[in-house]
Amino acid sequence: MDAGDSTHPLPDNHHGLHYMAFMAHISRARDSRRYLEIGVSQGHLLSHIHTETAIAVDPSFQISFNVSENKKAVTLIQAPSDTFFAEYDYEALANGTLDLAFLDGMHTFEYLLRDFYNTEAISSNRTLIVMHDCMPLNAEMADRDQKRSAETGVSTRFPYHWTGDVWKIIPILQTYRPDLRVIYVDCPPTGLVCVTNLDPHSSILKDCYFQIVDEFRALKNDLDAIGAMYRGIEITSSAVITNDHDLTLYFGG
Template identity: 45%
Template structure:
């Protein structure tokens, strides 16, 4: 099997920030949650009534309040944020969430199950970096990925092993609807058909981690990932959302 059989050379679709910004407007997002905000480039692109951002190390460099009536920024880890705010969020649920915090799959799994619990059935969760392009950016060690990518085209790109969320959700939550989008730079996975009451991931968390720690984090696994999925065009996805929404101009 050649490297190019399945793994794209580059994701050539719309930038993830443009997709999420447009999605927030198409779904008339009221309450938005972003885990991992950093400089706020993506948060700024979102239009909503209330924007909630969580990051233990904010490094804001733009106007994250743009397009929003209220913003709430929590300078803490996502685990601590959910531990403190879960019940409050259950009364004012999230419409659209973007998970882009720690790029290790066990963190993203917890972020996903905690976020789903405070969503509605028709909310949308988008996950970043789950569609890597080589075996250097998937390292669990960000420093190692940085050093090894120094002379390569994807210099300093780090996705970690959050790609494992795809096989985990396919196996344990086949009820979810997953779209795999070719967003620049490292793809976007959009999850719909949520079930905020589901306890499957929570109940099986420890055994899922044992099972997926044993799955190699290597190029063969990434090939299999792409072989088993249908990569969609981000613009087509947005067009389908636009076509399906009720006419509320």
């Protein structure tokens, strides 16, 4: 089934490479030396990333994987991302500029909006920011309330897949940052949104924060609204991206 069909507004699934395999490939193929992950939990994804330096941020780590695999240095900052961005100097901590970031912290759109603009502010125009969980597959997983999502989603095809309403970052960036290059990738379970052509000096999202929050809080978080988001994007195959020898076609140099 195609995304955006009016009788079935959401895709039935994402059929590409699992997001961890995709991220492992991207980190190797782009020779990413400095990696930032917001929202780390057990460190499962982090253990797959190839990099020299990783900074990992989570208010409540549950590390149970070998996160030092394929890295020279890993720094764990046990704090909410807002605290991390307010109190730490990324470049001093990582000894250089950010190459690759994965945003997977609190799953409500206003948190992801702040994580995005704070990460962009420490980026260069070569940095790639990847956001998780922005392409939900039903309304239950998109509920802002994680507990209610677990209760209503338990009898769906995707129990305990909580995305919250971070999908709203897609129309936010389309509206406020048309200058960004955004690629929507079909990685299960819930898609990846890859952003390049970043501008660390852009203050539009931060300056308009309350206007954006009020505008997008008013946007419904239901099947029709999520379906409209899907009709406004084109999904790229992760298999095509990872088979291509030249990733600069997608993500720049």
